[in-house]
Amino acid sequence: MTDNAMPSVADRADFEVELDELRVREKAHSREADAIAAARRRLPMVEVDAGITVTGPDGPVTLLDAFEGRKQLIAYYHMWHTGHPAAEQCPGCTWCNGAVGELSYLHSRDITYAVFCQGPYDESRRYRDFMGWTMPWYSAVGSLDQLLVGRTIGQMYLVCYVRDGDRVFETYWTTLRGVEVMDNSYHLMDLTVYGRREPYEDSPAGWPQEWDMSLIPHILSTNGRPIAQWSRLEAGHSDDLTAR
Template identity: 75%
Template sequence: MSAPGMPAVVDREAFQAQLDELRTREKAHTREGDAIAAARRRLPMVEVDAGIELVGPRGPVTLLDAFEGRRQLILYYFMWHPGHPAAEQCEGCTWCATSVAELSYLHSRDITYAVVCQGPEEEGRRYHDFMGWEMPWYSAQGSLDELLVGREVGMMHLVCYLRDGDRVFETYWTTRRGVEAMDYSYALMDLTAYGRQEPWEDSPPGWPQGWTGTCARLRTDGRPIPQWSRIAAGRSDDLGG
C-alpha cells in the first residue's frame, strides 16, 4: 500500500517489468522523432533578404553578419514589452534564453545561435547583461515584418537559416510548445514521478499539480524565476526604459 500521491510500491522484478514495457514505447517515440527530423531535413527552403537590418552592441548589422561566418544560423525571437521593467518582461522567453548556455557544440557543427529581441536595442541589451547571458543578442524591432513575414510579430519564434555564400534561406520555424526544443528543465521534469506538476498533465489522482498552466508557471513572487538569483547577486535590473 502506498501513501496518497505516491506511486505504488512493488518489488524490483515487478518494477523492471513495467519499466521494460514503457521502454518499448520510449524507443518507438525516439524512432518517430528521428523520422520527423529526417523529414525536416528534406523540407524546401525560402530565400530571405540577407541585408535585413539587425542592431547589435556596436550598431547596425545584417542578417548575413549574424551568421558570424558559419553555414547555419538559429535565431530565437524574444518577446518584448517596451518601457516595462525587467520583472514584467516575458517569463517564457527568459526561460528559453536561459536554457541555451553552452554554444560550442553548435559551433562545432557550423551553427551560430543568437537571440533577436523584438524591442529596443538598449532595453534588450540591459536585460541581456542583467541576466548574465553570453549569447549574441540583437534587436530586430524595425525589421520584424520582413523577418517574420506572415507570422505573428511579438510571439516567440525559433527560426533556422542556411547560408549559401551571400544568400540566406529560411529552412524551418516553430513557435509556442515547439520552442521546448531549447529547454532541458522540462525534459528532466518529464522523467520524474510527478512530472511538470501542472494541471493539464495526465497524472494519477493525488499527484501534486500546484503549478498553474498559464505563463505564471515560469514566475515566482512576481518575477521570471531565474531573475531572483541575479537580484541576489546584486546585479542591476534597470532597463532604462
C-alpha cells in the same frame, strides 16, 4: 494533492518488468522523433533578403553578418515589453534563453545561435546582461515585418536559416510548445514521478498539479517575477533597464 500521493510499491523484478514495457514505447518515440527530424531536413527552403538589418553592439548589421561566418543560424525571437521593468519581461523567453549556455557544440557543427529581440537594443541588452547571458544579442525592431513575414509579431519563435555564399534561406520555424526543445528543466521534470505538476498532464488522482497552465505566464514566475531573476538579484545584479 494528498499527503500520501505516491506510486504503488513493487519489488525490483516487477518494477523492471513494467519499466521494460515502457522502454518499448520510449524507443518507438525516439525513432519517430528521428523520422520527423529526417523529414525536417527534407523540407524546401525560402529565400530571405540577406541585407535585412538587425542592431547589435556596434549598430546595424545584416542578417548575413549575424551568421558570424558560419553556414547556419538559429535565431530566437525574444518577446519584449518596451518601457516595462525587468520584472514584467517575458517569463517564457527568460525560461528559453536561460537554458542556452554552452554554444561551442553548436559552433562545432557550423551553427550560430543568436537572439533577435523584438524590442529596442539598449534596453533589451541590459536585460541580457542582468540575466548573465552571453549569446549574441540583436534588436530586430524595424525588420520584424520582413523577418517574420506571415507570422504574428510579438510571439516567441525559433527560426533556422542556412546560407549559400551571400544568399540566405529560411529552412524551419517553430512557436509556442515548439520552443520547449531549448529547455532541459522540463525534459528532466518529465522523467520524475510528478512530472511538470501542471493540470493538463495525465497523472493519477492526488498528484500535485498546482502549476496551472491557464495562468500563463505565472507558471514560469514566482512572487511577481520570472523565476530565474531571483538568483540574479540575490547575486547583486542590477535589473535597471533604463538608459545610463
